Amino acid sequence: MDRTLDLAIVGAGIAGVVALDYARRAGVDALAFERQDGPGGLWRHLPAWQDIQISPHDWSLGDRVTAGPAQPQILAHIEDWADRAGVRDRILAATPVQRARHADGAWTLETPAGTFRAHHLLATGGHERPVVPPVQRVQARVRELHSSALRDPATLAGLRVVVVGGGASAYDLLEQSLLHGAAHIAWVYRGLRWFVPSRKPKHVAGSVRDYARLQMAGLGIAEQNAMLRQDLRARYAKFGLDAILPAQPFDVAHDQLMPGRPLMVERFAELARHPGAVAAIEGDEVVLADGTRLQADLLLWGTGYAFDLGWLEVAGLREARSPQAVSERCGGLFRSLEAPNLYLPGVQLDGIGSATLAYALMARSLMAHIQGRARLDLLPRERHVNHMEMVAYLAERDPESFGPDWQAQWRSLVLETPDDVPYPLP
Structure with a gap:
C-alpha cells in the first residue's frame, strides 16, 4: 500500500471491532x-456452550444489546x-500478521496480503492459545480435550471424567460434567x-452493578476488600464450600x-477432589504427582x-505468556x-468489570492520544484498574x-441505570 496508516489493529475480536468503531468516529485511518x-476473535471458534463471565447487560453497551450470554449470541x-x-470493510479477514517490527518511525506489518505500515499499533487477541501442561504419556488411552475443544458436552454422559484446573475454565467444565450426567467426576487442582x-x-x-455502586460510595481498596472478603467467606460457608477456600485472601x-456455577455449588459433594497436579497418563489412568491413580475415559x-x-x-512481549507478564x-x-506507539488493551481486563465498556473507554482515549488531544502516560501500574476506576x-x-x-x-449513570439496561456507549 502507498499510504502509512494512522493505526494498525491486530485482531478483530470485540476489542479490535470497538477500536475500529472509535477510529472511524475520530477520523483515524485504521485497518484491522x-x-x-471474519470478526469475532476467540468467540469465532469457541464451543456453543461457552459463555461470558458477566451479565449480558454488563457486556452490552448502548443500544447494542447481546441476545444472550453464550457463544452464538456473543459472536x-x-x-x-x-x-x-x-x-x-476495514477488517482484512484471513490476513494474519506474520511479523511486526518498528523501524524508521513506523510499524511495518508483514502479512500474506502484503506489507503494511502504520504509525501506531494496537495488539489485541493475543490471549487465546489453549494451555495443555506437558505430562508423560505411556500407552495412553484416556481421551484429552482442552475446554475450547469440547464441542458437544452431551457426550460427557456416562463417562468417567477428570477435570484439571482451579479457575474459570475448570469451573465451567465441572458444571458441564454435572449438567450432562458424567458417571464420575474427579477434580484435580493445584x-x-x-x-x-x-x-x-x-x-x-x-x-x-453492585461493585460499581460500591466504588461510587467512595470506598478505598482496603474497605472494598474487607466487605468482599466477608461476603465471600459467608457464601462459601453457607453453601458448604469451605474446603475449597483459596489460600490467598481475595484482593480486588x-x-x-x-x-x-449453580450445579457446582448444589452438587459439590459429588465431586471427588484431588489437590495436586497431573504427572502422567498411563493406559486408562490419570496419575497424579502424589501417586494417586484415577481411572478415566x-x-x-x-x-x-x-x-x-x-x-x-519486541523481545520481552514476544516471550510473555500471561496477562501479568504483559x-x-x-x-x-x-x-x-x-516499543513506541504500541498498545495492548487486554492486559488489565482480568480484573473486575465490563470488558466492552473498558475497551470502549480505552479506544476513545487512544484515538484522542493519537490525535494529540490526550496524554496516555507510561507510569507502571501494579494492580488492576477495576471497572469505574478506569x-x-x-x-x-x-x-x-x-x-x-x-x-x-458517571456517578449518575452508575446509580440510576437499571441493572437490566446496558450502560450507554461512551
Missing part, C-alpha cells in the same frame, strides 16, 4: 488484521457491532481462584470476581489460555514500555473526551 475468516453481537458501525457461590445462573450472578487489586483440561505475541518483534511491560493501562484514570489523562463534569455524569 484478522487471521480468521453474532460482535459481527452486528462491525456491521452497524460500518467497519466491515491452586484455586475465588468465585461468588450462588445458585443463580451465571449470567445473573455475574452482574458487576489482583483478583477477578467470577460468578459461581476423558481428561478435560480447564487450564486456560496463554498469550501468544510471537509475531511481534502487564508488567506496560505503562499506564496499556502502552508498551518496550473512568477516573482516563479522565485525568483525556479531559477533553470526558468533560469537566464527568464525575457527576
Whole structure:
C-alpha cells in the first residue's frame, strides 16, 4: 500500500471491532488484521456452550444489546457491532500478521496480503492459545480435550471424567460434567481462584452493578476488600464450600470476581477432589504427582489460555505468556514500555468489570492520544484498574473526551441505570 496508516489493529475480536468503531468516529485511518475468516476473535471458534463471565447487560453497551450470554449470541453481537458501525470493510479477514517490527518511525506489518505500515499499533487477541501442561504419556488411552475443544458436552454422559484446573475454565467444565450426567467426576487442582457461590445462573450472578455502586460510595481498596472478603467467606460457608477456600485472601487489586456455577455449588459433594497436579497418563489412568491413580475415559483440561505475541518483534512481549507478564511491560493501562506507539488493551481486563465498556473507554482515549488531544502516560501500574476506576484514570489523562463534569455524569449513570439496561456507549 502507498499510504502509512494512522493505526494498525491486530485482531478483530470485540476489542479490535470497538477500536475500529472509535477510529472511524475520530477520523483515524485504521485497518484491522484478522487471521480468521471474519470478526469475532476467540468467540469465532469457541464451543456453543461457552459463555461470558458477566451479565449480558454488563457486556452490552448502548443500544447494542447481546441476545444472550453464550457463544452464538456473543459472536453474532460482535459481527452486528462491525456491521452497524460500518467497519466491515476495514477488517482484512484471513490476513494474519506474520511479523511486526518498528523501524524508521513506523510499524511495518508483514502479512500474506502484503506489507503494511502504520504509525501506531494496537495488539489485541493475543490471549487465546489453549494451555495443555506437558505430562508423560505411556500407552495412553484416556481421551484429552482442552475446554475450547469440547464441542458437544452431551457426550460427557456416562463417562468417567477428570477435570484439571482451579479457575474459570475448570469451573465451567465441572458444571458441564454435572449438567450432562458424567458417571464420575474427579477434580484435580493445584491452586484455586475465588468465585461468588450462588445458585443463580451465571449470567445473573455475574452482574458487576453492585461493585460499581460500591466504588461510587467512595470506598478505598482496603474497605472494598474487607466487605468482599466477608461476603465471600459467608457464601462459601453457607453453601458448604469451605474446603475449597483459596489460600490467598481475595484482593480486588489482583483478583477477578467470577460468578459461581449453580450445579457446582448444589452438587459439590459429588465431586471427588484431588489437590495436586497431573504427572502422567498411563493406559486408562490419570496419575497424579502424589501417586494417586484415577481411572478415566476423558481428561478435560480447564487450564486456560496463554498469550501468544510471537509475531511481534519486541523481545520481552514476544516471550510473555500471561496477562501479568504483559502487564508488567506496560505503562499506564496499556502502552508498551518496550516499543513506541504500541498498545495492548487486554492486559488489565482480568480484573473486575465490563470488558466492552473498558475497551470502549480505552479506544476513545487512544484515538484522542493519537490525535494529540490526550496524554496516555507510561507510569507502571501494579494492580488492576477495576471497572469505574478506569473512568477516573482516563479522565485525568483525556479531559477533553470526558468533560469537566464527568464525575457527576458517571456517578449518575452508575446509580440510576437499571441493572437490566446496558450502560450507554461512551
